[in-house]
Each structure stands twice: as structure tokens, then as C-alpha cells.
Amino acid sequence: MxxxxxxxxxxxxxxxxxxxxxxxxxxxxxxxxxxxxxxxNEQAKKEVLPDAASYADITGEDLESIVSQFNPVTEAYMGLDASGNTIGYVFKSTPTGFGGNVEVVTGISNDGTVTGLRVGSHNETPGLGAKAKDADFYEQYAGKSALDQIGVSKTSSDGNDIQAITGATISSAAITNGANASIDAFNWIIENGGLEN
Incomplete structure (x- = not known):
């Protein structure tokens, strides 16, 4: 004992x-x-909306409206020029990929053009879905129109489609879902006359 x-x-x-x-x-x-x-987070904002001199958090009821309507968007920012005028928006979303949530940061200028996309933390398969962090993949989004949804093609990146990562269609579709939710949030903001900073 x-x-x-x-x-x-x-x-x-x-x-x-x-x-x-x-x-x-x-x-x-x-x-x-x-x-x-x-x-x-700051570096990703600069990379996806490089023309902005600074970024202002979208908070309060505006953010609540965006998050509730445009899942999986979780954060939103206004990109401001040196005079404090809004020149575009940055959205962070967390769509579900093959290995769980994928952090996607998307920039969209006021003229309705996707200015960039970056993939942050994720648990996608190394050598496949993890290739989403390669410039060859994420650079496809820059220049796409925010007037329409971005599609995913297994063969080529024509029009408003991006080419999926070979062997990682689920990851590619998840990232595109994050970009499309950001596009929807952007269009909602523009239709409502923009946001005040």
C-alpha cells in the first residue's frame, strides 16, 4: 500500500x-x-493589394454583416491611398480544404479586379495541396474579374477560370471558394455604396 x-x-x-x-x-x-x-497578416495584405498605403479594419456591424452573409470570410479591410481614400478591399477567408481549413487572403481593387491572392496557414497534403503556396498557382488569381465568380478547370486557366493543382482539385476548389466569397463580399460593399473609414 x-x-x-x-x-x-x-x-x-x-x-x-x-x-x-x-x-x-x-x-x-x-x-x-x-x-x-x-x-x-500585414505582409499578406501588402502582397494582395500592393497599391494601398495603409489598411483599415472593417469592424462592427459592417464586419458582422460580411461574416454572416459571406461564409467563410472572417476578416475584412479597406485598402487606403496616401490621402485616406479607399482604393480596394482585402478579405481573409477560411474555406475547408482536403486537410481542414485553409487561410486565404484576397485583394480586390475598386475597379472590380482581383489584385492578388495568398494562402496562409493550412493542413493540405505536402507535395499536392500545399502547392497552393507556390506562385505558379496563386498568381493565376491576379487580374481576374470580380464581376463574376472564378471557376476551377483541370486543364487550363482561361477567362475567369484558374487551373487546378494536379492531384489537388479539392484544395484548389476550396481556395477558389474563399476567393469567390471575397468577391461576393466586395460586390455587396460596392452595391451598398462602399464603407466609411
Missing amino acids: KDILKTGLILLVICVIAALGLGLTNEVTKGPIAEQRFLA
């Missing part, structure tokens, strides 16, 4: 020390991880 209590006490002490160690590690790394996510 004493041996069982002794073993249990030793295990309890080990568990408490391990839990404290994990908690301390979490506290120490929480700030740097949040900072890295913020910097990656």
Missing part, C-alpha cells in the same frame, strides 16, 4: 512540474507567436 501511495505521489509531482513547465512555455511564447501572426 505504501508503494502505491509513494508511486502516486511521485507521479503527481511529475505531472505538476510538467504542467507548470508547459504553462510557462505557453506564456513565454504567446507574445512572439501573436506578433508573427500579425506580421504575416
Whole structure:
């Protein structure tokens, strides 16, 4: 009986020390991880809407309307020129791909042109769906019209279609769904006369 209590006490002490160690590690790394996510988000905005001098968060009822109507869009920003005029919009969406949610950042200028798309964090298959982060894939979206939905073709990127990644049609379609939700949100904003910053 004493041996069982002794073993249990030793295990309890080990568990408490391990839990404290994990908690301390979490506290120490929480700030740097949040900072890295913020910097990656800022970089993605600059890459998809490069003509903007700054970006303003869309918040409050406007964001609630966008998120509720245009799933999987989760965040939205106005791209501003040096004078503070809105020149376009950036949307972050999280469509479901083959391996789970895929973070997609899409930029659209006021003239209705997709200015860029980037893929952030994802769990897509290495060597297949993970190729969505390659410039050969995501650069297909730049220049597409936001007046119509973007399609996915297995053979070529004609008109408003992009060519799917070979062997990763589900990932390609998911990313395109994120871009199309962003296009729908953009068109809703434009139809409602834009947003004030």
C-alpha cells in the first residue's frame, strides 16, 4: 500500500512540474507567436493589394454583416491611398480544404479586379495541396474579374477560370471558394455604396 501511495505521489509531482513547465512555455511564447501572426497578416495584405498605403479594419456591424452573409470570410479591410481614400478591399477567408481549413487572403481593387491572392496557414497534403503556396498557382488569381465568380478547370486557366493543382482539385476548389466569397463580399460593399473609414 505504501508503494502505491509513494508511486502516486511521485507521479503527481511529475505531472505538476510538467504542467507548470508547459504553462510557462505557453506564456513565454504567446507574445512572439501573436506578433508573427500579425506580421504575416500585414505582409499578406501588402502582397494582395500592393497599391494601398495603409489598411483599415472593417469592424462592427459592417464586419458582422460580411461574416454572416459571406461564409467563410472572417476578416475584412479597406485598402487606403496616401490621402485616406479607399482604393480596394482585402478579405481573409477560411474555406475547408482536403486537410481542414485553409487561410486565404484576397485583394480586390475598386475597379472590380482581383489584385492578388495568398494562402496562409493550412493542413493540405505536402507535395499536392500545399502547392497552393507556390506562385505558379496563386498568381493565376491576379487580374481576374470580380464581376463574376472564378471557376476551377483541370486543364487550363482561361477567362475567369484558374487551373487546378494536379492531384489537388479539392484544395484548389476550396481556395477558389474563399476567393469567390471575397468577391461576393466586395460586390455587396460596392452595391451598398462602399464603407466609411
